[in-house]
Amino acid sequence: MNTQIFRQYDIRGIADRDLDNELVFGLGLAFAHFAKMKLGKSELSVVVGRDARVSSDRIFCALADGLVKGGATVVDIGMVPTPLVYFARVQGSHDACIQITGSHNAGEYNGFKMMVGADTLHGAAIQELRGIIADKSAAEAAQPGEIIADENVISDYLNYVGGNVKMGSKPLKVVVDCGNGIAGVAAPQLVQDVLGAQMIPLFVEPDGNFPNHHPDPTVLENLQDVMAAVREHQADLGIAYDGDGDRIGVVDHKGEVIWGDKLMILLSRDVLKSNPGATIIGEVKCSQTLFDDIQKHGGNAVMSKVGHSLIKAKIKETGAKLAGEMSGHIFFNDRYFGFDDALYATARLLEILSNTDQDLGQLLGDVPETFATPELRLDCPDDVKFDVPGKVAEQFSKEWEVNTLDGVRINFGDGWGLVRASNTGPVLVMRVEAGTPERRDELLGWLENAVKSAIA
Ligand SMILES: [Zn+2]
Incomplete structure (x- = not known):
């Protein structure tokens, strides 16, 4: 075995x-x-x-x-x-x-x-x-x-979601890219028949060999087709799913990616409108703009460890109405059951967009511009990796506020940096966000040096 x-x-x-x-x-x-x-x-x-x-x-x-x-x-x-x-x-x-x-x-x-x-x-x-x-x-x-x-089950599900969302009057044109994953058995019907949007399908026939692109919307390369199709068809947005339909990728009307943490800003504002003061969860890799935006809209922002099972546990513990990961796992516990469901997230996103005159860019136009790295992955042996965040925390804790909930997230005031050991491989994950590209690169340099000396 x-x-x-x-x-x-x-x-x-x-x-x-x-x-x-x-x-x-x-x-x-x-x-x-x-x-x-x-x-x-x-x-x-x-x-x-x-x-x-x-x-x-x-x-x-x-x-x-x-x-x-x-x-x-x-x-x-x-x-x-x-x-x-x-x-x-x-x-x-x-x-x-x-x-x-x-x-x-x-x-x-x-x-x-x-x-x-x-x-x-x-x-x-x-x-x-x-x-x-x-x-x-x-x-x-x-x-x-x-x-x-x-x-x-598929028809029961579509009926349920159809009764759950209230679509507005604005017609929507949506590119749906299932990457030949299993979302293809339900997402096209959901978008077209249940939500009434005009749909442009990409790779919606399930094929376990994934002949077109890899069904993982956290990787930019896998979003190229949906980005191009949104531009070509002048669609309002594009949606992509991972192979089993529990993670969502979103592309705006300009064909630019809206990562999970930014999508969460839009969704959390909507949830807070009908649930004032609600708790909303993001994980340690999420942009600071998400946590700030939740607080600014009267919500209670909670930071969680990474991992869908841990987030589900946190939802139960806090009664949060919404939670999400940068990777596109979105958990609605408002009008829904609190598990991660990329199809239901699609329905809630289209509900929002069909009930406003603004496009995705306008809706997120007031989010402060920041410059973040993607998730950076550094090879590190399993027997070493779990000690690194603690040592990095020690190096920074004299001068800066450090959060050791899951790895270490250092608050530099005008930016933050994360170092955490992956639970799924011999890898350290790093991410940095700051107000300017220069500051981001500077902070990343500090973090890399700290990691180097922690491993040495
Ligand atoms: Zn998945």
Whole structure:
């Protein structure tokens, strides 16, 4: 068993090498055992969805077999975006859910995102599952479960969202780029039929080999097609999804990217209008302009650690109405269920734009201009990386305010810098933002020097 596949937020590996039928069956059995134990129940219903990867059908069969032998009822909802698995669990009051997906990774990958009750499994829980699989401590149930199919989840979801948003009178033209990911089974209908926008589709046919571009909208290169199409068609905006539809990328009417933290400014203003004083969460990589803007509009800005499972936990703890990551995971807990859903975020964004005469550029025109680096990634061995932020914090703490919530975020007054160890690879992540490009580069130099001496 390749233990590397049991990661911080999910299980993920190369399907044909790491996720053979024996392991996946073992996971199904272990999950049924684990979920019953956690929920204190003897019976269990588990929603299982999957993306359109070549290996997803095989993995579904092995997983469902393990779950059924473990005594669970499997609700097979077919090929759907990840948020629809969460939606199906909530709507059907099911005990747990699993999405089989390699998210934005290349076609040969696959994996599992899992929830028990309203909790996303991460960290220790995923390691606990690994332990149960490794020592084969989950026995088959005396009474096996069964597989039942629910083929209506996509239409139920579209109906739900249609009843949830109130589109205005302004007609919208929207480019929708699914990157051949699984969002293609629902996003085009959502935008065109439910939200009534004119839609220009790009790569909406799911294809697990991703023949056009990689379905990861956090990478600028992957947004080139949607940017060009917005300009060519003079669209109001462009939307791109990651491979499993839980992350959104947005391009404005000029074809320029609006990263997740800037998108959050627009969404948080809207949420604060109907929820004055609400708590809104951004993570440590987000622009200072987001936190400032939330406060300026009367909201309670809260900074969270990075990672969708940690953010979901923070939403529960604080009762936040909205949360978001720079990476495009957006969590609405206002008129919605608090999980990350790029399709629902699309609906709320189009709702805002259809109810105003202003375009995206005008709506965000009053946000102070800042100059930020993208997320910079520096290779650093796993046994070294976790010590680096602490040492960097020490170096700066005499002169500046340091926040060590997740790595270290140093407040330089007219800018900030972040150094944190990635939870998913031998990498240090850095980001810097300042009021001028010169100051940004200067701060980045300070940070790089501090990291160098911390590693030395
Ligand atoms: Zn994803």
